[in-house]
Amino acid sequence: MSINQLIFRSLRKNLKNYYLYVFALIFAVALYFSFVTLQYDPALNEMKGTVKGAAAIRAASVLLIAIVGVFLFYANAIFIKRRSKEIGLFQLIGMTKGKIFRMLTAENFILYYSSLIIGIFIGFAGSKLLLMILFKVTNIEAIATLSFSEKALVQTLVVFSVIYLFIMLMNRWFIQKQTILSLFRVTSTTEVKKVSVLEMLIGIFGLVLILTGYYVSSKLFDGDFATINELFLAMAFILGSVIIGTYFFFKGTVSFLFYLLRKRKGGYLNIGEVLSLSSLMFRMKSNALLLTIITTVSALAIGLLSLSYISYYSAGQTARNTVAADFSFMNQEDAKRFTEALKEKGIPYKEKVIDVIQVKADLTSILENVDSSILNVDLAAMPVPVIRDSDVETIDLPPDQTLFTGYQDYLAQFMPFKKSGQIQLKGKHEGIKLRYLGLEKTYYISYRFTYGFPTVIVDETIFERLKKDIDPKIQKESTVYIGIHISDEEKVEKADDMFQTMNFHAPADSRLAIISNQKYQFGLIMFIVAFLGLTFLITSGCILYFKQMDEGQDEQPNYTILRKLGFTQGDLLSGIQGKQLFNFGIPLILGLSHSYFAVRSGWFFFGTELWMPMLTVMLVYTALYSIFGILSVLYYKKMIKEAL
Amino acid sequence: MIILEASNIYKSYGNKFNKQEVLKGLDIRVEKGEFLSIMGPSGSGKTTLLNVLSSIDRVSQGMIKIEGKDIVGMKEKQLAEFRKNHLGFIFQEYNLLDTLTVKENVLLPLSITKTPKKEAEQKFAELATELGIYEIKDKYPNEISGGQKQRTSAARAFIHEPSIIFADEPTGALDSKSASDLLNKLQHLNRKRKATIVMVTHDPVAASFSSRVIFIKDGQVYTQLNKGNETRQAFFHDIMKTQGVLGGVQHEH
Ligand SMILES: Nc1ncnc2c1ncn2[C@@H]1O[C@H](COP(=O)(O)OP(=O)(O)OP(=O)(O)O)[C@@H](O)[C@H]1O
């Protein structure tokens, strides 16, 4: 048989093995090509200029190459391992390693480059979709048209050819160390030996590293690290200690716990433990690295997605907090002109007029340990906006009490309030002591009055007393806030168009205008980050899934034995579910925890809201990630079913 | 009492166009408490027969009854339940789980019957010592020899004291000393606990430990020998003779 015939024979026979590899390849190419096409699209030029996006995009494409590279290497590693027997057999019949390598290379070449072409086509179609999404998030009204970019094509070809070379090198190395003996050996050798004290110490050390990383991250922006250099060092330290800690955790702690658990059983394992515990332990050494990678990548993805969603989410929230209505005015006349225009167009609205005065307040007794030097204010006499309770429908206060409202998570980071206490409002002459009841989230007046500080609500009688005793020096341009709510949600846009064409005497704001401005500013970065985050999610999910397919095939003989012994498919499946809960669950939980601390340390640079967007991202991520877990269980189910 | 009865069973492999008939209308009956050997040339269908008798594989046609129950019509789940509780296996390939230690492999069938741990421990110690695998109890299958694997596999078949033990060449990888140890163990189980044993073997010495030998050829029972009151030695010579008549490896058709 000539070598060409051999190549085609094995190509045909291996199609089942290849399909996974081909899928991985097409997916990676499509992802990369669509991103690069976008990068070279003229429609993006404008945006790149505005937000230093060029650098962001370039950084992102480098990261993309890294993750795509890792992904392909991994797929290839599984794939070549599947064929190690075949390679041994070729050697046995007297083929030289060089010849085998040439055969594999030729075979691979055909597949690699045909997948590359398919991937490029899919990627091109995908890039149009991406552009449409990008326009949507940045609030740009344009039709997504894309031209096929030669530059993108060349770049993709070059990048993937380089990856191809590396993969070939890897194969070369693999074949080199492959002996005929491996043909006869059981696929994998045992990885569990006696767990030593050293291993236990490593596990504990890992936990300590992770916790240290968390601790430093919580101190990151507390002012302990003053210079940029120190900050970078601290970040590098956190990253390093958490990642290494995770690795040690898997390698030491998990192995150790498993070992103890198994030892306690004294050799008496039930079917669930056979399929989960012992199978996991059997591969713990090689899995520790993989699980660490998955955990890190998940943490990165969740962190990035959270941050970008925080900024996107905050855009709407910030706008709402800034305006406290759909439109806000500081001048009765401006408001009147606008409402008349609304009436003319037949747009229904509600008007809310609130008197706002600025009063100095002594907040020292309700603030938690604050270093006022950062904020540059005198906490004993800080000007705050005050409104009367009768202007707020839902609130009625007795004269000796006060409620604060409208406070951003972000300010709370620097200036946390206590649950209750005493404050003093200082007019020009008299001071009024009030019992502080707490802090609410709602915003009643616009940013032009609050500057991000909470609004103080007091009883009507107190308000009148303060108003008489007002200090004119600290008042804003106006002491009246007029908020316009458009009753019909769909007409807000129309009203905004009108708002844009009018000129006003005093500052006036439109919620929609603020949102689109925010989105325009942060949209591109957000988009890139989200794209990377999703890529991370899909690649890490795929890698884990591939790994599980690999394990499933390795373990199929075990399922055969167990079924021969009389265990039902259901028995086996429940054991597998336990194992998958670990394989997918532990990296997810650790990843969530890592990302929580990462986001926690610096989210306030990205937006004003932490919990809602972060929890949303975490939930969605968990759901998407679980899909891969479920897929893998289904795959095992198939393996078990076919085992007998 | 007849514990296992198979009549007119057919088994073929492959599809419509490329069919290979392995069992062609074979009949077999096993009495309770009997020690039966099955012999025949390589490729004659011994493993196949054992598989269908033990419900691991399904026949193409025919009837198989174990303790009066027809197992051909049984659901997959019922069959599994049946195997778990009443059957023990020693397979031709050792069939040990490579993720479990020797001890864990052996104790596997007990975890189903919910035997108390202490009792399980005691049973294991006893059995493992007898079969000479106690010292290697914490090793993994890829760290032990072929013969040790076979003995481990035997221990797993005995530990839950099943009513029928199916053994496919249990002595194939053993030296004559450990082979006769294992066979003695089988004989002991057979005599003392009245365990029914169906064993496939190529080795006339092994076969001479049993009370009856069936010879298979061309997918059917060729002949059979009863030990009766003969000595093992005499029985052994009978077996040798019959085997000589039967000939060696069967040719493919
Ligand atoms: N799963 C299978 N698919 C197709 N053919 C099979 C299968 N298993 C066995 N055969 C065929 O059935 C015939 C009998 O096989 P079997 O394994 O029962 O032989 P045996 O008597 O146990 O031989 P040996 O003594 O060598 O173990 C052989 O010709 C074999 O090729």
Ligand SMILES: [Mg+2]
């Ligand atoms: Mg056989």
